[in-house]
Amino acid sequence: MRLTNADRTATPSSAARITEPTATADGQPKAASARPSHWRPDIEGLRAVAVGAVIAAHIGFFYSEGGFIGVDVFFVISGFLITSLLLREIDRTGRVSIAGFYARRAVRLLPAAAVVLLATLIASWIWLPRTRLGDIATDAATAALNVVNVRLAMEGTEYLNADVEPSPLQHFWSLAVEEQFYLAWPLMLLAIALVARRIWGGRFARRGHLHRRRASAIALVLVLIAAGSLLLSVTQTGPDPVWSYFGIHTRAWELAAGALVAVAAARLGRVPRPLAAMASWAGLALIVASVFVIDERTPFPGYAAVLPVAGTALVIAAGCAPHRFGATAVLGLAPLQYIGKISYGLYLWHWPLIMIGPRILGLESPRLRDYILLMGIAFLLTIATFYLVENPIRTRKPLVQVPSRALAMGGGLITAALAVSLLASVQPMPTTDNEDAVEITGDETTVWDLLGEASDVDTVPANLTPSLEDAALDAPSIAAVDGCQTSRDSVEVKSECWYGDPDGEKTIVLFGDSHAAQWFPALNQLAEASGWRLLAMSKANCSVADVTEIDNKLEREYTECPEWKEGVFDLLEEIRPDAVVTTAYDDKEVVADDPDQAWIDGWVDSVERLQDVADEVYYIADNPDFTVDPPSCLAENPDDATECVGQLDESVFKPDRREDLIEAVGETGATVIDPIPWVCDMEQGTCPVVVGNILMYRDSNHFSARFAAELAPQLASAIPLEAASPEDDGGEAAESE
Incomplete structure (x- = not known):
């Protein structure tokens, strides 16, 4: 199963607005109630298509195996919106406020993410085997620090972990990829702006000369980033698929593609209307085709990622030119607009519900209808998070107008997430009053002396070797x-x-x-x-x-x-x-x-x-x-080990x-x-998992x-x-x- 992420910078309807000076880093206005000028319903609709594709793929909906390409759609959208806002700031002030940029992202992204991280940790603590809590806590800590993609890449290449179920926080990987990109990109834009002003911004420079030269320099840098990253994506996906899937080095070109559209937006605005309309439909067709053409066996990202990235870039580029009868006729529908508005939270909630929800509902073999029910619950949680957490915090003036306060809030949320993760990671296994089992010495007592009774062992012995914590x-x-x-x-x-x-x-x-x-x-x-x-x-x-x-x-x-x-x-x-x-x-x-x-x-x-x-x-x-998995089963049934036989x-x-x-x-x-x-035990027709004081298996088959x-x-x-x-x-x- 591909684990992908709807754009973590997915924003409410106002997110598609890119021309208002008071917009946030994700394109959101300070007031959520008023729809801004230069509205981009096509982008909001694209968010809905992307998050819907991701969810459909994850729940196994019919013929949607390639829906994980939704994350690529969001990478392009994010690259376009963020770069558009940064370029506007440069045009207005001649520089980029780095503190302001990160403050706006902290206000927009961290509150909802912190809520989901905390809720997932608590749910994992209650409903998942305690053997998994330490790893999930580590995932939460690395997610809070925006390096979980690196952890997943390392864990994914570790064969000893091949039998481990996906983490309920694995979907945070793409948030990490984007934040890693945005650690460098605003600084690079600031450097280009300062150098351009020194070289081409003299008192006697022709009007518009600085703007054109600066835009050319930014485009050149983006082309180099995109070319290098795409080359790595194509050449490394085959030999190193895990790192290529989760790594910034093979994904940066997708964000850069959206950024290039932002740089060229003014020129794209002069594209003939009929051509723009056709391009938008062609782009949407490429995105939809990707869902059905690409599947789990497709080496990805590699060449295959070009299809959804090109489609998204086409739709966004076409939207820069005013036109009628384009793909906005579909993307602008009210249901898609609303889903696009809440897509960030919907993505955050959907994967933990898929991973933990069946256990909460007591479903051993969940079906599609069960997952659809869980997605309904995810939708309700998303709405609650949006109106109770996201919207109130991102429109709070003391945070929006004073970057230091927003950064302090962000630091506090990250610290809190790390603290809870640390607390969860040090939790011991549930203690029982079980006695020690007969110790297998290899001399006086052997495995063969106790194997016939092993299937009837009721309790996990206190002296189990290896311990359930160390089994893996x-x-x-x-x-x-x-x-x-x-x-x-x-x-x-x-x-x-x-x-x-x-x-x-x-x-x-x-x-x-x-x-x-x-x-x-x-x-x-x-x-x-x-x-x-x-x-x-x-x-x-x-x-x-x-x-x-x-x-x-x-x-x-x-x-x-x-x-x-x-x-x-x-x-x-x-x-x-x-x-x-x-x-x-x-x-x-x-x-x-x-x-x-x-x-x-x-x-x-x-x-x-x-x-x-x-x-x-x-x-x-x-x-x-x-x-x-015997160790996990025993952790859940310490007083009834026969459940795991x-x-x-x-x-x-x-x-x-x-x-x-x-x-x-x-x-x-x-x-x-x-x-x-x-x-x-050939007579009983059973295969025990504990014999004497020894745990026989470290996972389901080793x-x-x-x-x-x-x-x-x-x-x-x-x-x-x-x-x-x-x-x-x-x-x-x-x-x-």
Whole structure:
């Protein structure tokens, strides 16, 4: 799901006014009641179209998958309106009041944002699993500081967090992008204005000469910004899609496009009326087409973002020239005007309602009709926020007329948001009176002694290891600490990741994705005890099977995966290991006419290829895959842990295909290992999540590293590595003498 943002500078109807000196930074007049001159209902209507498209995409409305382009529409609108106001200020005073600019934005944007941040934190505290509260609190803090897009980009590239649900505050990313742009843009305009006045503004300069030269200089700077940013968007979206989606470096050109329209507004006003009308309709058609042509698999922003950006720029540019019979005939309709007026608040509220609303209503599998109901609630909250918070504060003269007061208010709201975020982040898990569980020592008490009773555990033990707070971080060291798991966007073969016995004469290789890496704690114990070297080769979400995959994070064909695998096979050709252990997550999106058969055939081909370079090949079938996140479920049910126990027939992904795969790989001569009997109660048909004092899973489909280490005895029985015997070596040497 793309997370996009309706323009956070979305303003009431007066937002489209760009010529009144008393307008705010977002184009709003000091008085909300009077409609100003030079009214731009087309821009207000565009706001409604954009926020409607975003909401439609997020709730899964019919055929609106590309509605996330609404954020691009708002970027262009914001670039146009803000730059228009700054240019007017320069024309009037010869400079830009930086304090005044940020004061107006603080008055307009921060009150509603602070209300939503606070409400979302409280709702998360009450209704979401406590395991998520710390991350959401961090999201709130970074949102208040306008850097949440950076956090999301970093988290999005972190494979250990692949199983985490989207944050209810994730939609603040585009507010951060815009504010980052506006940290620099007013300063650049001020610098250009001062330099232009010094060079072309002498006493004897021709009338209008300074204005034309200054406008040309501003346009040149914008062209350079737009060209550089668009180039990065096109070239980086493929190899680095997460940073490209959330980053200012690939989005600045969209704001610059709107700003360029503002610079050219006077010239655009002379466009013939019929041409302007046709351009407005063409622009609106491009925006609407974007919603249906672009989808989740489209590399974005990249080239694809040109479509909605160009469409928005066309509509706004056409509106600079007076004309009739243009797209305003639709965009100017009263319902669209009202939605456009409240679009900022509507965007702020809609995503938290989508993320938290189903839990509030007790809906486990919400449908479209449920989301429509939630959007109705979001609409009511938006109206309340607009009339009780936004409008009263932005029209309050002591704040509007005295920048220092507005900045102080803004600083206070940011400080308050940070304080509440900090308070939420340090909240402990709910305490219970639960007793300690039997501690698994690996000697006196083992996992296997308690597995038969694990499905009937009622309470989460007080000595649970890892704790629910730390569960998500309990990943194997090769991924979490050592950096030996190759990331999605990399094809690097990390040939230096050796473990086990460094002096061992025999070599075993662990090869696969994160479901292979999770076996590292057990396999490393086995290698050390047997005197074997262990080479760990894993890559995020990359299956060893010879198939074409779609990566769920990159949202495109995972081309880096086969390239990395070829590098691994080349390395294996060189080292000729004695054994290879391989596995992968079964839930992959395979591109083929018959994906299931392609998956089986791809595994057979890869296993046979491994047999060409290794003496023994061990294939570990996939482990259970839960429909819920066990740590979160346990946090919600600390006194009824049985709620989190999985049913065996529901916890195995595509069981029929799995059996066919096991049979096909076994026919190659490779050794097949099925771990299900090690982690599930076959008699009861259940898969527990807590055994003794150990949390078995760190998310819905990965073992915790602590539990994986306890699988070493079972793995040793399935992979009998021959240990070196010093006595035998000595005896053989004596006989030879």
